[in-house]
Amino acid sequence: MLRIAFINLKPGTGKTTSAVWLAYAFHRRGLSVALADADPGASALEWSDQVGGFPFKIGGLPVKDFHRRADDFATDVVIGDIPQIEDHAPIARSAIRWANFLVVPVAPTGIELDRMSPLGNVLEEMEDVMRPDSQTGVLLNRVVTGAASGPSARRVLTGQGYPVLTTAIPRLEVFAQSFGAEPERNTTYDQLATELLEKAGK
Numbered sequence: 001m002l003r004i005a006f007i008n009l010k011p012g013t014g015k016t017t018s019a020v021w022l023a024y025a026f027h028r029r030g031l032s033v034a035l036a037d038a039d040p041g042a043s044a045l046e047w048s049d050q051v052g053g054f055p056f057k058i059g060g061l062p063v064k065d066f067h068r069r070a071d072d073f074a075t076d077v078v079i080g081d082i083p084q085i086e087d088h089a090p091i092a093r094s095a096i097r098w099a100n101f102l103v104v105p106v107a108p109t110g111i112e113l114d115r116m117s118p119l120g121n122v123l124e125e126m127e128d129v130m131r132p133d134s135q136t137g138v139l140l141n142r143v144v145t146g147a148a149s150g151p152s153a154r155r156v157l158t159g160q161g162y163p164v165l166t167t168a169i170p171r172l173e174v175f176a177q178s179f180g181a182e183p184e185r186n187t188t189y190d191q192l193a194t195e196l197l198e199k200a201g202k
Helices: 015-027 043-050 066-073 089-098 110-114 116-125 149-159 188-199
Strands: 002-006 033-037 057-060 077-081 101-106 135-143 164-170
Touching: 002 015, 002 089, 002 188, 015 033, 015 043, 015 077, 015 101, 015 188, 033 043, 033 066, 043 057, 066 077, 066 089, 089 116, 101 116, 101 188, 110 116, 110 149, 135 149, 135 188, 149 164, 164 188
Parallel strands: 002 077, 002 101, 033 057, 033 077, 101 135, 135 164
Antiparallel strands: none
């Protein structure tokens, strides 16, 4: 089972959008997929309601023992849409224990790069209870194509020792305005699915 958790210290980083788009990308490859909505705000569940239901499993799991219950979905891929650590630390920390791939969406802005230090501290604190096969990857998100901010953020994060995924999600209306609509095919989220499978040795 590939266990992916989208995490960040703060809200508004694109965790739900990325989780839903990635779930569709895996589903369209013929993999069995489940999306665990661990956010008490239940945005992914609401999104599913608006499109008449996702074509894969989805369930609400905003619980402090997420790491004990998420595998009940019993699918090839389980994706956790995890709430921000600053407000929901018990849920988020439980998800960090559970995942074998932590994806950290980060926009290439000064404020989001500054948030990486306290997030790194959380991950360091939890290192002893994380899965032995756990990996972390920063997902550059809302990147302006052709702008210097994306490559600059990649250099900064890499220089600080963070593993940055090769895939970067561009800042496009198709992603920004996608809540409540069915995600399109053949986007950078398909590239992200390929990269995560390769890193997981699948």
